[in-house]
Amino acid sequence: MLDYTVGGPEAEVARNAGLVDADWYKPKVDRELMKQFMQRSNGLAALHVASWFAALAITGYLAHRSWGTWWAVPAFLVYGVLYGSMSDSRWHETGHRTAFRTKWMNDFVYYIASFMVFREPETWRWSHARHHSDTIIVGRDAEIAFKRKVPFYKYLLELLSFGAFPAELKQWIQNAFGVMTSNQKDFQPPETFHISRWASRVYLTILVATVVFSWQIRSFEPMMFVGLPSIYGHWFVVVLGSTQHAGLAENTIDHRLNTRTVYMGPLNRWIYWNMNYHIEHHIYPSVPFHQLKKLHLAVKDQLPAPYPSTISALREVVYALRRQAKDENFYIKRQLPQHAA
Amino acid sequence: MSQDWIVACEFASLAANDVARFDMAEATYAVIKTKDGRCSVIDGLCTHGKAHLAEGFVDDTTIECPKHNGRFNALTGEPVASPVRVATTVYETRVNDGKIEFRKP
Numbered sequence: 001m002l003d004y005t006v007g008g009p010e011a012e013v014a015r016n017a018g019l020v021d022a023d024w025y026k027p028k029v030d031r032e033l034m035k036q037f038m039q040r041s042n043g044l045a046a047l048h049v050a051s052w053f054a055a056l057a058i059t060g061y062l063a064h065r066s067w068g069t070w071w072a073v074p075a076f077l078v079y080g081v082l083y084g085s086m087s088d089s090r091w092h093e094t095g096h097r098t099a100f101r102t103k104w105m106n107d108f109v110y111y112i113a114s115f116m117v118f119r120e121p122e123t124w125r126w127s128h129a130r131h132h133s134d135t136i137i138v139g140r141d142a143e144i145a146f147k148r149k150v151p152f153y154k155y156l157l158e159l160l161s162f163g164a165f166p167a168e169l170k171q172w173i174q175n176a177f178g179v180m181t182s183n184q185k186d187f188q189p190p191e192t193f194h195i196s197r198w199a200s201r202v203y204l205t206i207l208v209a210t211v212v213f214s215w216q217i218r219s220f221e222p223m224m225f226v227g228l229p230s231i232y233g234h235w236f237v238v239v240l241g242s243t244q245h246a247g248l249a250e251n252t253i254d255h256r257l258n259t260r261t262v263y264m265g266p267l268n269r270w271i272y273w274n275m276n277y278h279i280e281h282h283i284y285p286s287v288p289f290h291q292l293k294k295l296h297l298a299v300k301d302q303l304p305a306p307y308p309s310t311i312s313a314l315r316e317v318v319y320a321l322r323r324q325a326k327d328e329n330f331y332i333k334r335q336l337p338q339h340a341a
Numbered sequence: 342m343s344q345d346w347i348v349a350c351e352f353a354s355l356a357a358n359d360v361a362r363f364d365m366a367e368a369t370y371a372v373i374k375t376k377d378g379r380c381s382v383i384d385g386l387c388t389h390g391k392a393h394l395a396e397g398f399v400d401d402t403t404i405e406c407p408k409h410n411g412r413f414n415a416l417t418g419e420p421v422a423s424p425v426r427v428a429t430t431v432y433e434t435r436v437n438d439g440k441i442e443f444r445k446p
């Protein structure tokens with residue numbers, strides 16, 4: 001079985017094969033068009049973030065009012081997705097600093113969303129830069145969420161963050177005490193370690209304060225609002241996120257072969273901030289979420305056919321992951337357009 | 342002693358808030374015009390990876406790398422957003438006779 005350890009033996013194999021920080025395929029786009037696509041908007045991003053917080057406030061209020069009744073179940077289900085899953089796309093786009101035009105606004109939302117999606121902000125900033133340099137390159141990319149030769153039930157357990165949450169919590173505790181992990185040492189500059197230390201301390205303090213408050217009032221309701229939604233609301237990140245790369249090629253330097261673009265409905269696109277146009281995002285990460293559809297229309301002739309729906313992509317993902325659990329050589333081969341192969 | 346002035350491009354050919362690539366003798370440069378029309382010629386490759394900054398995004402006096410969205414001050418070369426951490430080289434630049442020119446030290 002392949003060793004996915006970042007900086008492990010496969011890293012050297014990838015380097016020797018010329019897969020590290022390589023020149024990736026880029027479709028042709030007119031420069032004037034690209035300049036339009038790269039424009040950011042504080043107003044649009046603020047509107048989207050405000051709509052997210054408003055949805056959290058409304059469902060949070062309903063969840064609180066219905067506490068102790070069965071109505072609390074659907075209320076927390078929705079609140080959990082808004083908190084633990086929708087934060088993923090806000091984390092992602094503000095991490096790229098493309099959502100808002102103003103840098104501090106991106107950073108402000110990034111630190112809030114990082115806590116909600118349960119990711120230490122500084123480490124994930126660097127791991128995500130690596131993910132963009134070496135997308136799904138084994139031994140290099142720390143964000144290969146769906147590996148081969150993994151029993152499918154483990155991915156089902158991941159719907160409730162069975163692997164990710166404890167691993168991240170362990171890292172926060174280690175970081176809070178000044179201990180850095182091997183992954184961090186591989187892709188994060190040492191001069192940024194202090195940010196990880198302090199972010200971990202602040203985030204852990206918020207979690208501990210929530211637990212103490214819950215204990216004081218003898219109710220776990222506060223934890224249902226802060227902390228636990230990162231677990232029980234995590235499942236939709238896995239559902240949407242699995243459509244990005246799962247089951248596709250590894251160790252290629254063409255995003256069209258290891259990434260999917262999926263047509264999604266307006267609700268999913270609001271939750272996901274248009275990350276369904278994922279090939280386009282990987283090739284042109286400077287294009288903000290609100291321009292990705294236009295970018296898609298400009299380049300789609302040079303890309304494989306998009307998946308017509310979320311369900312169609314998920315069907316393929318489930319099929320591929322189940323096959324890969326037994327056969328690590330299996331992957332979905334995407335068909336490139338002949339004139340742009 | 343400074344070398345001779347090198348013509349990078351016509352001033353009028355570059356829009357405000359834009360960047361163009363200029364290659365010469367195995368070297369690559371990014372020629373930038375800020376929002377208020379000031380010009381700057383910097384090293385063409387990002388100091389973080391090997392992306393061409395000329396494919397990036399200019400907003401006022403900032404240029405953003407197209408690969409990981411790291412940012413430089415286009416006039417001083419200082420890094421202003423991670424993952425860029427190392428400043429880039431800014432060359433002496435002037436507008437002369439309708440052309441953007443620069444010279445190396």
Ligand code: FES
Nearest residue numbers: 387389390406411
């Ligand atoms: S290559 Fe420029 S920011 Fe990474």
